Amino acid sequence: MLNLLPVLGSLYLGNHDPMALVRALPGNISQGLIWGIMAIGVYLTYKILNFADLTVDGTMATGGAVTVMLILAGYPPVIAVAMAFVAGMVAGFVTGILHTIFGIPDILAGILSQIALYSINLNITGGKANQAVSVDQFNLLVSLRYISKTILVTGIITIAIIAILYWFFGTERGFTIRATGCNPNMSRAQGINTSVAKVIALVFSNGLVGFAGGLLAQYQGNCDVNMGRGAIVIGLASVIIGEVLGEAIFGNKLNFCGRLLFVVFGSIIYYVVINFVCWLGLPSIDLKLFSAIVVAVFLAVPYLRAKSKNSYRRAAKGGTQ
Amino acid sequence: MLELVDVYKTFNLGTINEKKALNGVNLKLEAGDFVTVIGGNGAGKSTVLNAIAGVWPVDSGAIIIDGMNVTGLPEHKRASVLGRVFQDPMTGTTATMEIQENLALAARRGQFRGLRWGITKKEKKEYRELLATLDLGLEDRMTSKVGLLSGGQRQALTLLMATLKKPKLLLLDEHTAALDPKTAAKVLELSDHIIEDHKLTAMMVTHNMRDAIIHGNRLIMMNEGRVILDIKGEEKKRLTVEDLLRKFEEISGEEFANDKALLG
Ligand SMILES: Nc1ncnc2c1ncn2[C@@H]1O[C@H](COP(=O)(O)OP(=O)(O)OP(=O)(O)O)[C@@H](O)[C@H]1O
Ligand SMILES: [Mg+2]
Numbered sequence: 001m002l003n004l005l006p007v008l009g010s011l012y013l014g015n016h017d018p019m020a021l022v023r024a025l026p027g028n029i030s031q032g033l034i035w036g037i038m039a040i041g042v043y044l045t046y047k048i049l050n051f052a053d054l055t056v057d058g059t060m061a062t063g064g065a066v067t068v069m070l071i072l073a074g075y076p077p078v079i080a081v082a083m084a085f086v087a088g089m090v091a092g093f094v095t096g097i098l099h100t101i102f103g104i105p106d107i108l109a110g111i112l113s114q115i116a117l118y119s120i121n122l123n124i125t126g127g128k129a130n131q132a133v134s135v136d137q138f139n140l141l142v143s144l145r146y147i148s149k150t151i152l153v154t155g156i157i158t159i160a161i162i163a164i165l166y167w168f169f170g171t172e173r174g175f176t177i178r179a180t181g182c183n184p185n186m187s188r189a190q191g192i193n194t195s196v197a198k199v200i201a202l203v204f205s206n207g208l209v210g211f212a213g214g215l216l217a218q219y220q221g222n223c224d225v226n227m228g229r230g231a232i233v234i235g236l237a238s239v240i241i242g243e244v245l246g247e248a249i250f251g252n253k254l255n256f257c258g259r260l261l262f263v264v265f266g267s268i269i270y271y272v273v274i275n276f277v278c279w280l281g282l283p284s285i286d287l288k289l290f291s292a293i294v295v296a297v298f299l300a301v302p303y304l305r306a307k308s309k310n311s312y313r314r315a316a317k318g319g320t321q
Numbered sequence: 322m323l324e325l326v327d328v329y330k331t332f333n334l335g336t337i338n339e340k341k342a343l344n345g346v347n348l349k350l351e352a353g354d355f356v357t358v359i360g361g362n363g364a365g366k367s368t369v370l371n372a373i374a375g376v377w378p379v380d381s382g383a384i385i386i387d388g389m390n391v392t393g394l395p396e397h398k399r400a401s402v403l404g405r406v407f408q409d410p411m412t413g414t415t416a417t418m419e420i421q422e423n424l425a426l427a428a429r430r431g432q433f434r435g436l437r438w439g440i441t442k443k444e445k446k447e448y449r450e451l452l453a454t455l456d457l458g459l460e461d462r463m464t465s466k467v468g469l470l471s472g473g474q475r476q477a478l479t480l481l482m483a484t485l486k487k488p489k490l491l492l493l494d495e496h497t498a499a500l501d502p503k504t505a506a507k508v509l510e511l512s513d514h515i516i517e518d519h520k521l522t523a524m525m526v527t528h529n530m531r532d533a534i535i536h537g538n539r540l541i542m543m544n545e546g547r548v549i550l551d552i553k554g555e556e557k558k559r560l561t562v563e564d565l566l567r568k569f570e571e572i573s574g575e576e577f578a579n580d581k582a583l584l585g
Pocket of ligand 1: 333342360363364367369
């Protein structure tokens with residue numbers, strides 16, 4: 001039986017070239033880095049603010065649309081992507097207002113913004129679902145065609161973002177956001193305006209997501225009204241994979257900087273894994289199904305593990321013994 | 322220091338859950354008063370404290386703290402003059418932040434929070450000394466997450482946080498009720514010390530009549546959203562648990578929940 005394995009293996013690998021995986025690695029890394037910036041945005045809301053923000057699916061496409069249209073209008077790609085950041089901030093602000101001033105629950109506030117953004121994004125691109133921007137015509141910051149430049153540029157940007165966030169969350173204002181996410185009642189008792197704290201976090205989170213959308217559009221050479229569909233799932237996958245991995249390696253010693261870094265690693269790993277399952281033969285139409293299952297499993301496992309240590313069935317059997 | 326004038330609050334007005342929680346509360350505290358608050362379940366004790374803190378707006382009446390009418394101010398704007406400790410040890414601190422970071426949050430109550438460091442080196446030194454006074458060993462765990470502390474430790478920390486910036490009024494709502502008897506006694510003693518040392522004006526809700534009698538210089542009893550008894554000075558010093566039970570029956574015409582726990 002055992003000596004059959006290599007035979008089966010080589011049969012299977014016959015039409016699966018392992019080198020293809022290696023060749024795809026730089027592309028996975030650059031894609032992972034761009035989505036890593038988006039995932040850091042998700043980390044700010046989901047982990048720090050304790051707010052499941054679904055705006056991001058729309059914001060990602062908004063960032064792409066704004067960037068591409070500005071580049072086509074002759075603005076430098078740097079300015080274009082900076083404006084994508086601003087557009088994202090506006091989207092986050094709207095969600096924040098819907099939630100804090102109009103009392104709409106977090107998930108619903110995000111969904112409303114997301115749906116509204118779909119129309120807005122189409123308006124930005126002049127009604128077209130897709131707008132191309134060619135790296136041959138414009139000096140884009142990042143591109144599929146220049147992977148090492150992409151890795152360098154996004155790597156530097158990522159480090160800068162992590163440094164800024166590390167600083168910010170060590171300030172008085174940053175403290176208010178961390179406290180609001182963990183214990184809003186206590187925060188108000190300590191004189192913190194929790195509504196303001198929530199809006200600030202949403203604004204910066206969506207700013208980052210819009211920015212990532214701007215980079216992604218340049219990278220793939222177009223923006224698409226559907227480019228953000230399921231972004232929240234990819235962001236969550238990155239956050240969770242990064243967290244599981246980071247805590248497995250560093251345990252409690254992992255500080256805030258480390259956590260953000262691991263979010264980016266999580267995103268890179270996500271794309272390596274996706275590439276791997278495609279290589280194994282998963283049809284691309286099933287990719288989102290696969291992503292959803294991965295996230296569901298990663299969310300469920302810690303919960304079930306905690307529960308199994310603490311279950312009625314086990315208690316009925318007489319505990320650990 | 323504190324004045325409540327005809328304060329009314331009804332919850333869920335116009336629904337079947339309508340509940341008149343405050344029914345014209347009048348109360349005046351002098352600076353330095355330490356008032357213990359007793360009364361049966363649902364008497365409105367927590368509601369009075371929440372009204373003072375501004376958790377929600379009251380229906381009518383006025384709340385004046387140290388000459389300032391705060392009736393129209395939201396919770397976070399009143400926080401600068403109030404220190405609060407709640408019954409549930411989980412509610413007063415931020416579990417995911419370090420012990421020293423929690424103190425730093427409290428130290429900035431009522432200040433604008435900008436882009437200066439959330440905690441400075443100088444503060445860390447001060448907090449170490451301050452925590453040492455608790456005698457719980459917390460000074461050596463300053464960078465531990467508060468979520469790792471026991472309920473008693475968290476309550477002691479909350480008390481420090483509530484008084485780090487001297488409040489005009491300290492509100493304690495059954496803040497030892499969730500602790501074991503020994504820890505409860507310790508936290509209560511700590512409360513006494515802090516109130517005395519800083520000459521604070523304080524209100525402390527308790528279900529323990531003996532504690533209500535021993536602590537503070539004044540005692541009020543609440544029933545059905547009103548202050549029905551207010552005892553101070555010499556009269557309070559002579560008070561016994563039996564007196565209190567009898568007084569309650571006289572005034573309210575009903576028997577105080579026949580609960581042994583009330584006797585402490
Ligand atoms: N936020 C709220 N919404 C609706 N009803 C409330 C609310 N807060 C208090 N109540 C009601 O107001 C009444 C007074 O409650 P309160 O919590 O002040 O009682 P208490 O004197 O603190 O009692 P306990 O000793 O049980 O803590 C109760 O009937 C309670 O159900
Ligand atoms: Mg109460």
